[in-house]
Amino acid sequence: MEAILTVRDLCKTFSNESIQQHVLKNLNLQVMRGDFTVIMGNSGSGKSTLLYALSGMERPSLGSICYGSEEISRYSNDQLALFRRRHCGFVFQQNYLNDTMSVLDNIMVCGLLAQKDRKALAPKAKARPWVIRRGS
Ligand SMILES: Nc1ncnc2c1ncn2[C@@H]1O[C@H](COP(=O)(O)OP(=O)(O)OP(=O)(O)O)[C@@H](O)[C@H]1O
Ligand SMILES: [Mg+2]
Numbered sequence: 203m204e205a206i207l208t209v210r211d212l213c214k215t216f217s218n219e220s221i222q223q224h225v226l227k228n229l230n231l232q233v234m235r236g237d238f239t240v241i242m243g244n245s246g247s248g249k250s251t252l253l254y255a256l257s258g259m260e261r262p263s264l265g266s267i268c269y270g271s272e273e274i275s276r277y278s279n280d281q282l283a284l285f286r287r288r289h290c291g292f293v294f295q296q297n298y299l300n301d302t303m304s305v306l307d308n309i310m311v312c313g314l315l316a317q318k319d320r321k322a323l324a325p326k327a328k329a330r331p332w333v334i335r336r337g338s
Contacts, residue, residue: 203234203235203236203237204234204235204270205232205233205234205235205270206233206234206235206269206270207231207232207233207256207267207268207269208231208232208267208268209229209230209231209232209256209265209266209267209268210230210265210266210267210268211228211229211230211264211265211266212226212228212229212230212231212252212255212262212264212265212266212267213226213227213228213229213262213263213264213265214226214248214251214252214255214260214262214263215263225248225251226248226251226252226255226262228265229252229265241253250295253292255267255275257286257290257292258274258277258282258285258286258290259286259292261275262275269285269289287312287315287316288316291312306324306327306328309327310323310324310327313326313327
């Protein structure tokens with residue numbers, strides 16, 4: 203099976219004044235295409251930090267992240283923005299809704315930014331998650 207994500211020796215360190223917090227330490231991981239992968243761990247163990255790195259929202263301190271054969275950890279900010287728009291869907295732990303837009307538009311905003319047709323997006327945005335098929 204093909205690896206859609208390959209993470210090699212990923213480290214993420216946060217520095218607060220003189221204190222360094224090593225949240226991700228030499229993490230290696232492969233996510234295979236079509237798999238449903240769950241990341242579990244205690245609060246504060248670094249799950250969100252890992253997801254922000256995998257989706258190109260945060261840069262690793264060290265190590266590499268490949269999406270297929272593309273090393274996204276080398277991408278510029280503009281390339282990362284395109285990668286996120288084309289390939290990532292993300293449900294944030296916190297509420298980051300845009301309060302100038304309707305709930306429906308908040309759900310559709312990524313599709314609209316990707317120039318997808320509003321009429322085609324709306325039924326998908328209104329559908330219950332369990333009726334959305336993989337690849338749709
Ligand atoms: N931007 C940041 N600056 C400094 N420290 C951070 C930052 N983001 C996360 N941390 C720290 O990194 C550690 C891991 O945080 P993270 O949010 O990734 O954990 P989590 O596993 O998602 O926790 P939870 O289950 O509570 O959501 C925590 O100690 C957190 O305080
Ligand atoms: Mg979290």
